[in-house]
Amino acid sequence: MAAGFGHAGNALLTVQEMYAADAAAIEQGIAGTTLMENAGRTVAEAIMERWSPRPTVVLCGPGNNGGDGFVVARLLKERGWPVRLVSLVPIGQFKGDARHHADLWTGEVEMPEAGIGDAALIVDALFGAGLTRDVDGAARSLLEDSEGRDIVAIDVPSGVHGDTGQVLGYAAQAALTVTFFRRKPGHLLLPGRVRCAEVVVTDIGIPKSVLEGIDPQQIENGPELWAESLHWPNPTDHKYARGHSLVVGGAIMTGAARMSAKAAQRAGAGAVTVAAPADAQTVYKVTLESIMVASYRDTSSLQDIIEMPKVSAVLIGPGTGMVTATRERACMVLRTGKPAVVDADAISIFEGSSELLFESVNGPVVMTPHEGEFARVFPDLQGGRLFRARAAAARSGCIVLLKGYDTVIAAPDGRVAINANAPADLATAGAGDVLSGIIVALLSQGLPPFEAACAGAWIHAESAMAFGPGLIPEDVIAGIPAVLSTLKSRR
Ligand SMILES: NC(=O)C1=CN([C@@H]2O[C@H](COP(=O)(O)OP(=O)(O)OC[C@H]3O[C@@H](n4cnc5c(N)ncnc54)[C@H](O)[C@@H]3O)[C@@H](O)[C@H]2O)[C@@H](O)CC1
Numbered sequence: 001m002a003a004g005f006g007h008a009g010n011a012l013l014t015v016q017e018m019y020a021a022d023a024a025a026i027e028q029g030i031a032g033t034t035l036m037e038n039a040g041r042t043v044a045e046a047i048m049e050r051w052s053p054r055p056t057v058v059l060c061g062p063g064n065n066g067g068d069g070f071v072v073a074r075l076l077k078e079r080g081w082p083v084r085l086v087s088l089v090p091i092g093q094f095k096g097d098a099r100h101h102a103d104l105w106t107g108e109v110e111m112p113e114a115g116i117g118d119a120a121l122i123v124d125a126l127f128g129a130g131l132t133r134d135v136d137g138a139a140r141s142l143l144e145d146s147e148g149r150d151i152v153a154i155d156v157p158s159g160v161h162g163d164t165g166q167v168l169g170y171a172a173q174a175a176l177t178v179t180f181f182r183r184k185p186g187h188l189l190l191p192g193r194v195r196c197a198e199v200v201v202t203d204i205g206i207p208k209s210v211l212e213g214i215d216p217q218q219i220e221n222g223p224e225l226w227a228e229s230l231h232w233p234n235p236t237d238h239k240y241a242r243g244h245s246l247v248v249g250g251a252i253m254t255g256a257a258r259m260s261a262k263a264a265q266r267a268g269a270g271a272v273t274v275a276a277p278a279d280a281q282t283v284y285k286v287t288l289e290s291i292m293v294a295s296y297r298d299t300s301s302l303q304d305i306i307e308m309p310k311v312s313a314v315l316i317g318p319g320t321g322m323v324t325a326t327r328e329r330a331c332m333v334l335r336t337g338k339p340a341v342v343d344a345d346a347i348s349i350f351e352g353s354s355e356l357l358f359e360s361v362n363g364p365v366v367m368t369p370h371e372g373e374f375a376r377v378f379p380d381l382q383g384g385r386l387f388r389a390r391a392a393a394a395r396s397g398c399i400v401l402l403k404g405y406d407t408v409i410a411a412p413d414g415r416v417a418i419n420a421n422a423p424a425d426l427a428t429a430g431a432g433d434v435l436s437g438i439i440v441a442l443l444s445q446g447l448p449p450f451e452a453a454c455a456g457a458w459i460h461a462e463s464a465m466a467f468g469p470g471l472i473p474e475d476v477i478a479g480i481p482a483v484l485s486t487l488k489s490r491r
């Protein structure tokens with residue numbers, strides 16, 4: 001556990017941690033009914049900021065999420081909104097804080113059969129953190145009938161699991177999601193992130209100090225996590241002092257390693273060398289003007305290149321081929337103990353022999369699988385992406401960067417960052433080679449592997465976002481300097 005990691009505003013609390021935060025606040029003397037009143041009030045305020053009064057129905061579930069719904073209904077009604085309230089269960093079945101607020105509602109409590117009628121705005125207060133099983137029956141029917149209208153979800157769109165972002169049974173597409181104190185991983189992970197649409201986090205009176213006792217280990221990736229670790233050139237630096245990245249090239253698919261090498265250059269490595277198989281060295285030499293090419297014939301001569309003292313980090317995998325030599329060379333790279341990025345073929349080739357990969361780890365390593373590669377090396381890990389990446393990091397001793405629109409970066413000590421600035425356009429062939437190139441450059445500059453992986457994912461996505469539609473990997477490389485300039489100006 002890394003103490004203090006998740007104390008910032010971008011911390012993500014699991015469902016259990018959110019219950020602990022509520023409980024700690026209540027222990028400090030803030031009444032549960034007050035937290036619920038505050039929760040409902042901030043939802044009502046968010047609604048009134050965005051919509052004018054219109055026929056509204058609040059759908060209340062049987063727990064505290066439903067309790068929040070009663071507060072919203074009461075406050076909107078007080079402001080003259082035409083509000084109906086539909087509850088899954090009769091008022092007598094509510095307990096605790098929810099019962100308190102249900103009793104304050106002076107309007108009619110309609111049963112699910114009443115349906116949503118002509119409501120233009122739906123407040124989804126069916127289930128939040130307490131979701132335990134698939135959404136079905138009356139709750140599902142109400143949500144299905146709501147689709148296509150403006151839906152405001154309280155805490156999460158009902159059916160989205162706060163820890164995983166996965167949908168249990170059914171979840172409607174919200175226009176706005178209002179959650180409290182801190183977000184949960186499910187607000188950033190797919191498909192939850194898409195179902196939430198806009199997410200607003202409100203203050204309901206839970207003191208920030210409760211985080212000290214909870215010590216969350218999940219966070220949204222962003223510069224505050226790693227910007228201070230970035231290396232900016234200073235006047236006394238020579239090129240190798242700025243990091244020397246070594247990219248292991250393959251014999252046939254040479255484009256991938258070349259992309260990685262160019263990305264490493266743009267990401268600030270003072271020197272980049274491609275180690276090229278002797279037979280293919282000409283291709284590399286004629287296409288890479290300012291990148292050095294060192295040729296190797298076998299694993300032993302490749303090792304000689306990698307062990308040169310000036311080489312400060314190594315990338316292996318892009319275009320190296322699904323051949324046993326890739327496995328042998330990846331093991332060799334890892335055993336040298338040099339900071340390394342293991343990507344693409346150098347991950348997949350360990351299908352069925354992942355123990356060999358893990359045993360070879362002898363230094364800081366970032367592994368960058370997409371879902372398919374991940375499944376080859378960690379076939380038994382099931383469940384949400386955060387859970388799987390964290391388990392994979394603990395097992396392998398590597399930083400595991402599980403790629404996707406919602407890239408998850410996990411450290412063996414349990415820290416996890418979820419990346420949320422990637423455009424969908426990044427799903428293009430070659431984008432992964434650029435990412436691993438950026439990360440090896442950051443490693444070669446001395447960033448610790450978790451910070452290098454987080455910074456790499458963020459810079460990569462930010463560059464892609466700035467370019468927009470029509471993006472190809474070369475554009476991501478070309479956009480890196482602008483992202484770095486912005487980061488530098490933040491200092
Ligand atoms: N003091 C607190 O704990 C606070 C909680 N708040 C709200 O409370 C919510 C959590 O409340 P709860 O723990 O009561 O949980 P929920 O209100 O999310 O749901 C729990 C209830 O729903 C039932 N249920 C779960 N899944 C179901 C399904 N698929 N179909 C049918 N029934 C299902 C459970 O049996 C239980 O009765 C948060 O999401 C938030 O909206 C806020 O009021 C802020 C303060």
Ligand SMILES: [K+]
Pocket residue numbers: 065124125126127128153154155156157158
């Ligand atoms: K909800």
